[in-house]
Amino acid sequence: MSKVVIVDSALEAVAGIPDGATLLVGGFGSAGQPVALIEALLEGGARELTVVSNNAGNGDHGLAALIRQARVRKIVCSFPRQSDSWHFDAAWRAGAIELELVPQGTLAERIRAAGAGIGAFFTPTGFGTPLADGKETRVIDGRGYLLEYPLRGDVALIAAHKADELGNLIYRKTARNFGPIMAAAAGTTIVQVDDIVPVGALDPEHVVTPCLYVDRVVRVDRNLAMSGDIL
Amino acid sequence: MSTLTGISKDALARIVAADILPGSFVNLGIGLPTRISNYLPPDSGVMLHTENGMLGMGPEAANDEIDPDLVNAGKVPVTELPGASYFHHADSFAIMRGGHLDVCVLGAYQVSARGDLANWHTGKPGDIPAVGGAMDLATGARQTFVMMNLLTRDGRPKLVSECNYPLTGLACVTRVYTDLAVFLIQPDRVVVRDLFGVDFSTLTTVLEIPLVDQTQKAAP
Numbered sequence: 355m356s357k358v359v360i361v362d363s364a365l366e367a368v369a370g371i372p373d374g375a376t377l378l379v380g381g382f383g384s385a386g387q388p389v390a391l392i393e394a395l396l397e398g399g400a401r402e403l404t405v406v407s408n409n410a411g412n413g414d415h416g417l418a419a420l421i422r423q424a425r426v427r428k429i430v431c432s433f434p435r436q437s438d439s440w441h442f443d444a445a446w447r448a449g450a451i452e453l454e455l456v457p458q459g460t461l462a463e464r465i466r467a468a469g470a471g472i473g474a475f476f477t478p479t480g481f482g483t484p485l486a487d488g489k490e491t492r493v494i495d496g497r498g499y500l501l502e503y504p505l506r507g508d509v510a511l512i513a514a515h516k517a518d519e520l521g522n523l524i525y526r527k528t529a530r531n532f533g534p535i536m537a538a539a540a541g542t543t544i545v546q547v548d549d550i551v552p553v554g555a556l557d558p559e560h561v562v563t564p565c566l567y568v569d570r571v572v573r574v575d576r577n578l579a580m581s582g583d584i585l
Numbered sequence: 586m587s588t589l590t591g592i593s594k595d596a597l598a599r600i601v602a603a604d605i606l607p608g609s610f611v612n613l614g615i616g617l618p619t620r621i622s623n624y625l626p627p628d629s630g631v632m633l634h635t636e637n638g639m640l641g642m643g644p645e646a647a648n649d650e651i652d653p654d655l656v657n658a659g660k661v662p663v664t665e666l667p668g669a670s671y672f673h674h675a676d677s678f679a680i681m682r683g684g685h686l687d688v689c690v691l692g693a694y695q696v697s698a699r700g701d702l703a704n705w706h707t708g709k710p711g712d713i714p715a716v717g718g719a720m721d722l723a724t725g726a727r728q729t730f731v732m733m734n735l736l737t738r739d740g741r742p743k744l745v746s747e748c749n750y751p752l753t754g755l756a757c758v759t760r761v762y763t764d765l766a767v768f769l770i771q772p773d774r775v776v777v778r779d780l781f782g783v784d785f786s787t788l789t790t791v792l793e794i795p796l797v798d799q800t801q802k803a804a805p
Contacts, residue, residue, distance in 0.1 A: 382637040382638075382656070382660070382674075383656065383660035384653060384656075384660070385637070385653060385654055385655075385656045385660070386654070408674075412660075432715070432716055432717050432718070433715045433716065433717040434713055434714075434715055435713040435714070435715040436660075436715075442713075443713060446713055447711075453713075453714075455714050455715070455716055456716075457716050457717075457718070457719075457720040457721055458636065458674070458678065458716070458717050458718040458721060459674075459677075459678030459679075459681060459682055459718060459720075459721035459725075460720075460721070461674075462673075462674035462675040462677070462678050463675055463678065463679075465675070466675040477682065478682065478724050478725075479682060479720045479721045479724050479725070480720050480724075481724070481754075481755065482752060482754070482755040483720060483751065483752045483753060483754065483755075484706075484751045484752070485716065485720070498755075515654075525671075526654040527639070527652065527654040527655040527665070527671055528635070528637045528638050528639050528654060528655055528656055528671065529653075529654035529655075530638055530671055530672070530673050531637055531638050531673065531674050532673070532674050533673065534673040535673055535674060535675045562673075
């Protein structure tokens with residue numbers, strides 16, 4: 355509907371995200387995590403956020419910093435516990451953050467379903483386990499399934515490799531992970547990229563996320579972002 | 586209980602690798618199962634899938650091969666092999682759930698005689714639960730192999746009649762590779778295929794489940 359807006363700074367890219375928003379945050383560990391956007395969000399001050407992301411932060415940057423500063427009320431993820439997830443661990447043990455644990459494939463499919471207009475779906479994953487507690491079940495052709503609902507975001511924050519000036523995206527290697535499905539599942543999709551190229555410079559056969567899913571794009575030097583100098 | 590000594594983790598990884606058919610599409614879980622890749626012959630044509638969105642994963646990356654955009658399920662930097670492909674997370678888990686992987690190999694806290702798997706959560710209060718892709722893999726792969734020590738550090742069996750750890754999946758495990766024996770989980774029985782440093786009768790006293798001996802006996 356609306357054309358993509360290319361902005362000059364990560365701070366500008368995340369402007370207007372309100373308190374209480376549900377954010378879809380891309381990345382698998384650090385690969386594909388939109389660190390610059392998250393750190394700009396810290397600067398921006400939104401609170402009481404619900405974050406949907408595979409992990410609950412690594413080390414001290416990005417999502418971990420958002421959790422450390424108590425901006426996240428609830429996290430929906432598959433794998434919060436890692437050797438370097440100390441900020442989540444501390445918040446969880448202090449009862450300061452709510453955790454909704456979702457099997458990774460169910461997390462991905464719930465996000466995909468939200469972007470694809472699916473009302474709910476039955477999946478075999480988790481049937482007969484504690485993560486099925488309270489869920490509607492059905493036996494189809496002799497196999498047990500759980501009913502799972504879509505997971506939509508107000509905002510998606512993702513990282514891609516390159517955007518063209520229309521907002522078409524390509525990714526790099528396993529950093530693609532949640533980017534394409536999150537881009538489709540949020541009201542506003544905000545993307546940090548390594549490079550912005552002219553329209554026509556991306557081979558249409560190689561575009562992974564078509565521009566209609568993308569609202570704002572900012573070019574970020576990832577080396578600067580990791581040192582915290584991007585703002 | 587006397588201490589039983591079986592085979593090393595690397596010897597076990599070699600045995601699992603030898604059981605993976607050439608040309609298979611395989612997912613190796615984080616931790617011990619990752620070692621299996623060291624023993625897959627380069628000409629086997631086995632392609633490794635990693636849940637974070639890649640088929641055709643190569644060995645761990647070293648030095649200037651390290652690329653923060655190319656990691657495995659354990660977030661360890663890896664390499665890509667010729668013929669590799671990348672896909673997003675929903676597709677990666679559709680590959681699992683859709684039954685397109687021939688084999689996955691996972692670690693476990695416990696496996697039941699029915700093939701129920703417990704490997705994601707100790708269930709202890711205060712332990713942060715983390716499931717990741719374990720349930721999708723266990724449920725979705727055509728065959729789920731488990732690779733683990735047969736006994737806990739304090740000597741209790743991990744192959745049991747009923748799991749008392751929280752379950753990952755029901756009746757999903759088809760084989761259990763351990764330091765002391767290899768077990769085939771069949772619809773109505775547990776078959777012992779190989780024994781390592783222990784005889785069958787000793788094994789039956791260690792485990793509290795009925796076992797069928799199908800080890801290849803030396804000619805009399």
